[in-house]
Amino acid sequence: MTEQELIHGCQRQDAYCQHLLFRQYSEKFMGVCVRYAIDNAEAEDILQEGFIRIFRYIHQFKGEGSFEGWMRRIVVNCALKVIQKRKIHFVEANEVTLSATPQIHATALDQLSAQDILRLVNALPPGYKTVFNLIVVEGFSHEEVAELLGIQASTSRSQLVKARKMLQNQLAHLQKMTG
Amino acid sequence: MDNQQFDQFFKDALHNADAPVPAHVWANIVTDKAVADNLTDIKQPVSDKVWDAIEFDEVAHQKLRSWHAHVPADMWSRIVKERKRRRVAAWQVSIIGGIFAILFTGLVWHKFTKTPISPLMLSSHSAETITNSNAKTIQSGTAAINGKSGSSISKEKLPETQVSAVDNTTNRLEKAVGVVIPITTNRVFNTTKRAGIARVNRLPSYTQNNTGNTNSTEHFFTPNDEFSITPENTVFSKDNWLTPFTANKSASFSLASDAHLRGKMFGSNITDCPSVNSRPHKEWALEMYAGPALGIAAHGTQPSGNDFVRRFDSATSAAVTYSAGFRVSKYLGSGLYAKAGLQLTQLAQKFAYQSENERKTVTIITVRNVVRGPGDTVRVTDTSSFVQVGYANYKSRNLVRSIDIPLTLTYNVVNNDRFQLGVTTGVIVNLQTWYQGTVFDKNMSTVHIGEELGYKNNIGVAFMAGLHLAKPITDRLGVFAEPYFRYNMQGLTSPSSPYKQHYHQVGMQLGIKWKMNNKSSNF
Numbered sequence A: 001m002t003e004q005e006l007i008h009g010c011q012r013q014d015a016y017c018q019h020l021l022f023r024q025y026s027e028k029f030m031g032v033c034v035r036y037a038i039d040n041a042e043a044e045d046i047l048q049e050g051f052i053r054i055f056r057y058i059h060q061f062k063g064e065g066s067f068e069g070w071m072r073r074i075v076v077n078c079a080l081k082v083i084q085k086r087k088i089h090f091v092e093a094n095e096v097t098l099s100a101t102p103q104i105h106a107t108a109l110d111q112l113s114a115q116d117i118l119r120l121v122n123a124l125p126p127g128y129k130t131v132f133n134l135i136v137v138e139g140f141s142h143e144e145v146a147e148l149l150g151i152q153a154s155t156s157r158s159q160l161v162k163a164r165k166m167l168q169n170q171l172a173h174l175q176k177m178t179g
Numbered sequence B: 001m002d003n004q005q006f007d008q009f010f011k012d013a014l015h016n017a018d019a020p021v022p023a024h025v026w027a028n029i030v031t032d033k034a035v036a037d038n039l040t041d042i043k044q045p046v047s048d049k050v051w052d053a054i055e056f057d058e059v060a061h062q063k064l065r066s067w068h069a070h071v072p073a074d075m076w077s078r079i080v081k082e083r084k085r086r087r088v089a090a091w092q093v094s095i096i097g098g099i100f101a102i103l104f105t106g107l108v109w110h111k112f113t114k115t116p117i118s119p120l121m122l123s124s125h126s127a128e129t130i131t132n133s134n135a136k137t138i139q140s141g142t143a144a145i146n147g148k149s150g151s152s153i154s155k156e157k158l159p160e161t162q163v164s165a166v167d168n169t170t171n172r173l174e175k176a177v178g179v180v181i182p183i184t185t186n187r188v189f190n191t192t193k194r195a196g197i198a199r200v201n202r203l204p205s206y207t208q209n210n211t212g213n214t215n216s217t218e219h220f221f222t223p224n225d226e227f228s229i230t231p232e233n234t235v236f237s238k239d240n241w242l243t244p245f246t247a248n249k250s251a252s253f254s255l256a257s258d259a260h261l262r263g264k265m266f267g268s269n270i271t272d273c274p275s276v277n278s279r280p281h282k283e284w285a286l287e288m289y290a291g292p293a294l295g296i297a298a299h300g301t302q303p304s305g306n307d308f309v310r311r312f313d314s315a316t317s318a319a320v321t322y323s324a325g326f327r328v329s330k331y332l333g334s335g336l337y338a339k340a341g342l343q344l345t346q347l348a349q350k351f352a353y354q355s356e357n358e359r360k361t362v363t364i365i366t367v368r369n370v371v372r373g374p375g376d377t378v379r380v381t382d383t384s385s386f387v388q389v390g391y392a393n394y395k396s397r398n399l400v401r402s403i404d405i406p407l408t409l410t411y412n413v414v415n416n417d418r419f420q421l422g423v424t425t426g427v428i429v430n431l432q433t434w435y436q437g438t439v440f441d442k443n444m445s446t447v448h449i450g451e452e453l454g455y456k457n458n459i460g461v462a463f464m465a466g467l468h469l470a471k472p473i474t475d476r477l478g479v480f481a482e483p484y485f486r487y488n489m490q491g492l493t494s495p496s497s498p499y500k501q502h503y504h505q506v507g508m509q510l511g512i513k514w515k516m517n518n519k520s521s522n523f
Helices: A003-011 A015-036 A040-060 A067-086 A106-111 A114-122 A126-137 A142-149 A153-178 B003-015 B023-040 B048-065 B075-112 B160-169 B259-272 B306-315
Strands: B137-139 B172-174 B189-192 B201-208 B214-221 B226-229 B251-254 B284-297 B316-333 B336-373 B376-415 B420-436 B438-440 B446-448 B461-472 B477-488 B503-515
Touching: A003 A015, A003 A040, A015 A040, A015 A067, A015 A114, A015 A126, A015 B075, A040 A067, A040 B075, A067 A126, A067 A142, A114 A126, A114 A153, A114 B048, A126 A142, A126 A153, A126 B048, A142 A153, A153 B048, B075 B316, B075 B376, B075 B420, B284 B336, B284 B477, B306 B316, B306 B336, B306 B438, B316 B376, B316 B503, B336 B420, B336 B438, B336 B503, B376 B438, B376 B461, B420 B477, B461 B503
Parallel strands: B137 B172
Antiparallel strands: B189 B226, B201 B214, B226 B251, B284 B316, B284 B503, B316 B336, B336 B376, B376 B420, B420 B461, B438 B446, B461 B477, B477 B503
């Protein structure tokens, strides 16, 4: 079944097509949810809500742009709603103080698996993690992130800088430990 | 100079006009250019941190963007269940919202469509009289309270002669609820009692003759009464609820038809003294009913094609079954009833089908006598069997049973003691549906009806409309008949089923109505 047929099937609320769509994308989107959630249970809730919204609003997809991107955006929005319910505090730009960032070898980065990186990202404070995910992984701009999270673009920048610095510190620490 | 010439003049004057340029403008341009030329190729060392950040972001993006995580096995069933729950919730919310909207509209309509006071002709009758020559104020036999004072009468709207008459000789009737009926001399105030009044309020009516003697009699004065003032010389009170009338006009009032007037005269007691057309708001009744029901198939487009439908249709036929239930009825006023209850509906379908490749084993026993000689006869029994392959005809009675909550409104167009005729409409919310019987599957094989064929346990909401005919038998008991049509919004089968089964329903509900509040006068 082509993607177009799958979309039309889902737009007709065909249960078979919906299940097919779920099987095709659920693991990928679970990967998205895990990055935003605090634990697996919350990630599952986000995924469930995401797919319910996808099936509900799929008639609004007009075939412009990537279908996966459209769905991913819905899932990310669901994740952000959960995050907003948690009332994460985003540190303002003027509160950020930068110190020297440790040097990390490029090879060390290549050796890291996705699981390792995910573990490091998940260890970030929720605000840093959210901004890092939105900007670095999803590819949103600071302005878009500011709009999505209801914060200032400068806050988003500072969150990213700090998130990156924390990650690099952790990586440097790992580098030292592994020799 | 016209407009065109004016424009041309300014155009010619301004088009080639020069303006002096300040000297520093050129200096600025030269400076900016020099700075720009010097900075274009300038190189500045870039911190390694920048590249690290870019590289790190790139790695994180690549590795996390396409990363897949494990999804629990039951996630799909959770999503399906949650979607179903939300659909049901959305329906429930919309139904409840709709009911509230209807009730609110009904109440608003009821509030703003009260019948204006209208005169009615009445008959008078003679009454036992008593002489009450001294009393200026005669109070009712129940309780006397402060009513409207005589000074509240709008004198300026009355003819001059009557104003003086009121001033001089007005008698006041005060009712416990504050009704003031000033009557001048030489007036006759009669009431006509109607039969079948359950409870009465007592008000005197009296006649005062020209000699100055007031003849008064006590009548049982009820909300169903009609009363009139004799023509030409009667003055009646006016305090914003009774239309004043002049001496040369006659007027009659019917408490039975004037809710406004009745409310003014009887106040809060009105619920205890119901009338024919305006029932008290306490009226609750229990209705129990049962009756025949017949399903009407609405196939529509079938996923399995028309051949399947033809064969399916030829194999099935509708059968009459029943629906039964009970509901509570609440009178809202102005002939409008809200009803809610619980009902069981059973639809039936005769399903006749042939089963192919039916095998039947036939055993043949042949008995013969072999005569081998005189007196030597042997009885020989041969047994043989064979299998017949053919088809068999079967008949099945398929049943669809459902438990529903009917939420309806009945509006009675005819609404009196002897007969009621109205229309009923509302929604029927399905709680649970279950099935019994045999149907074809996708391959035209017979299978038992079940969820695996896509039959739903809940068929959602249906709309119903019908007529309501009722006949009171006693004060509390009545019978009713309600022919109806039920339109099911959803079919019995889900979209994944090989075929679509969608039924509507016609039927008749025959039942009894038991009035729970005996204070009301009728149904």
